[in-house]
Amino acid sequence: MTIDIAFIVEALREISKVIPLTLFMTITPVLLGIVIGIIVAFVRIQQIKIVSSVLNFYVSFFRGTPIIMHIMLVYFGLPMLVDSVANLLHLKIQSNSIPILFFVILALTLSAGAYVSEIIRSGILAVPKGQLEAAYAIGLTFPQAMRRYILPQAFGQSIPNLTNVFIGFLHATSLAFFLSIKELTGVANIIASMNLKFLESFIAVGLIYWGISIIVEWVSHRIEKRVTAYSKGGFSS
Amino acid sequence: MENNFDVVLIARVLPTLLQYLPITFEILVFSILFGMMLGIVLAIPKLLHIPILKQIITIYISFIRGTPILVQLFLVFYGIPALLKLIHIDVTRMDAMYFVIITYTFSNAAAFAEIFRAAILTVDRGQMEAAYSVGLSGSQAFMRIVFPQAIRVAFPNIANTMISSLKDTSLAFSIGVMDMVGRGETLIASTTRAFEIYVALSIVYYVIVIILEKVFKFNERYFNRYMPKELASQ
Numbered sequence: 001m002t003i004d005i006a007f008i009v010e011a012l013r014e015i016s017k018v019i020p021l022t023l024f025m026t027i028t029p030v031l032l033g034i035v036i037g038i039i040v041a042f043v044r045i046q047q048i049k050i051v052s053s054v055l056n057f058y059v060s061f062f063r064g065t066p067i068i069m070h071i072m073l074v075y076f077g078l079p080m081l082v083d084s085v086a087n088l089l090h091l092k093i094q095s096n097s098i099p100i101l102f103f104v105i106l107a108l109t110l111s112a113g114a115y116v117s118e119i120i121r122s123g124i125l126a127v128p129k130g131q132l133e134a135a136y137a138i139g140l141t142f143p144q145a146m147r148r149y150i151l152p153q154a155f156g157q158s159i160p161n162l163t164n165v166f167i168g169f170l171h172a173t174s175l176a177f178f179l180s181i182k183e184l185t186g187v188a189n190i191i192a193s194m195n196l197k198f199l200e201s202f203i204a205v206g207l208i209y210w211g212i213s214i215i216v217e218w219v220s221h222r223i224e225k226r227v228t229a230y231s232k233g234g235f236s237s
Numbered sequence: 238m239e240n241n242f243d244v245v246l247i248a249r250v251l252p253t254l255l256q257y258l259p260i261t262f263e264i265l266v267f268s269i270l271f272g273m274m275l276g277i278v279l280a281i282p283k284l285l286h287i288p289i290l291k292q293i294i295t296i297y298i299s300f301i302r303g304t305p306i307l308v309q310l311f312l313v314f315y316g317i318p319a320l321l322k323l324i325h326i327d328v329t330r331m332d333a334m335y336f337v338i339i340t341y342t343f344s345n346a347a348a349f350a351e352i353f354r355a356a357i358l359t360v361d362r363g364q365m366e367a368a369y370s371v372g373l374s375g376s377q378a379f380m381r382i383v384f385p386q387a388i389r390v391a392f393p394n395i396a397n398t399m400i401s402s403l404k405d406t407s408l409a410f411s412i413g414v415m416d417m418v419g420r421g422e423t424l425i426a427s428t429t430r431a432f433e434i435y436v437a438l439s440i441v442y443y444v445i446v447i448i449l450e451k452v453f454k455f456n457e458r459y460f461n462r463y464m465p466k467e468l469a470s471q
Contacts, residue, residue, distance in 0.1 A: 003319070061439075064446035066407035068418075069439045076432035080242065171305035178411070185307060199315040206304045206312060213303035 007197050011204035015187050022183045025173045028105055030166050033112025040117035062114030067172045074107035075179060104176045112169055119161040123154035156227040163220035167213050184208055246433045250424055254437055260416040264406045268341030269399055276349025283354050301347035306405050313340040314412045337409040341402060348398045356391035389460040396453035400446055
């Protein structure tokens with residue numbers, strides 16, 4: 001067996017049509033995850049009783065189990081929940097009308113929330129406490145101080161980690177293949193089994209993932225330079 | 238089909254799933270072990286700035302970090318038999334287990350190479366010079382002075398890699414390995430209760446990760462034992 005280069009090129013063209021879907025499946029969970037992550041991080045830093053311990057469990061559970069489990073748990077668990085609630089309230093909602101893509105995005109969102117919250121938390125904790133005190137001293141309220149001083153600095157420090165999460169979830173979208181969603185890996189598998197050229201087709205999809213990852217890393221490097229421009233020079237290079 | 242959540246079933250399938258835990262550990266242990274060896278080999282050219290070899294390794298690491306482990310699994314599963322066929326070795330009937338271990342070894346090696354390189358670079362150059370000045374040879378200085386300090390820096394990252402590698406082993410079933418998840422899939426087929434099986438699997442993974450984290454925390458303190466207390470507590 002030799003590698004059919006022409007087929008790789010053809011597969012690249014065919015598979016790259018679903019790049020927008022994969023990016024959508026990556027960006028939505030990561031953005032929602034950042035929102036969840038900020039809320040969870042705040043509750044955990046403030047150490048509100050009960051809520052904090054529930055959220056601690058949420059974070060440690062989602063960080064401690066494989067992402068494929070989250071996808072499967074949501075995919076099989078949510079319909080049971082929806083159906084029993086609908087039964088109870090005599091609603092006419094049916095779980096099988098929910099698109100599969102929704103389950104995947106929900107699962108990835110919950111997962112991203114847990115990972116991002118840890119990043120934001122360490123980002124906030126890395127900002128010296130004096131910054132908050134200084135903001136109080138000039139008469140800012142807590143939300144003002146957070147929005148104007150603490151969070152921008154915390155985000156600047158979190159960008160490399162957030163990039164890793166973004167790339168991690170780009171790769172995690174490949175798991176949607178198990179629910180036969182036609183994203184990059186899913187399409188690659190379809191093309192592979194139609195033409196019986198598995199190796200070529202997976203080389204093509206590998207190149208696409210690699211390309212996207214490199215672009216994302218490059219863009220994030222540029223953003224990081226700009227965001228952390230304030231701390232140029234001095235002791236912290 | 239009854240639509241209630243069946244807690245008893247979870248308790249019933251847990252022992253069956255746990256019987257397949259050794260296979261998961263087998264994949265983990267071998268891929269970590271071989272991954273570390275290969276990682277050291279890959280880190281050396283980057284540390285010594287050997288031209289060409291260094292660039293090839295950089296591309297290799299970038300590729301592994303830039304593609305999903307699932308795609309890597311498929312690439313190894315279909316690629317290695319094709320490569321070996323060129324030299325007339327037929328491995329199409331080889332146990333899928335080997336492909337899984339090979340894939341995770343490649344993947345871990347890339348992670349470990351970067352960890353080792355970064356850890357060795359954090360050790361101050363003066364340490365090496367000081368070691369030379371008291372008459373140690375190059376390899377003695379490395380083994381006795383640089384390495385113990387580097388491992389302290391590297392350990393948390395090594396622990397993280399091990400944990401994420403454990404979670405990655407859950408994909409081994411996709412090329413037909415009968416590990417815990419693979420057994421879970423067959424249980425789903427026979428009981429038609431997918432959710433409960435996945436809850437059981439998640440519990441197993443969660444418990445193992447928590448135990449591993451505890452063990453690593455303990456080890457981390459051991460590696461930090463010579464550090465000043467206020468630094469070690471960080």
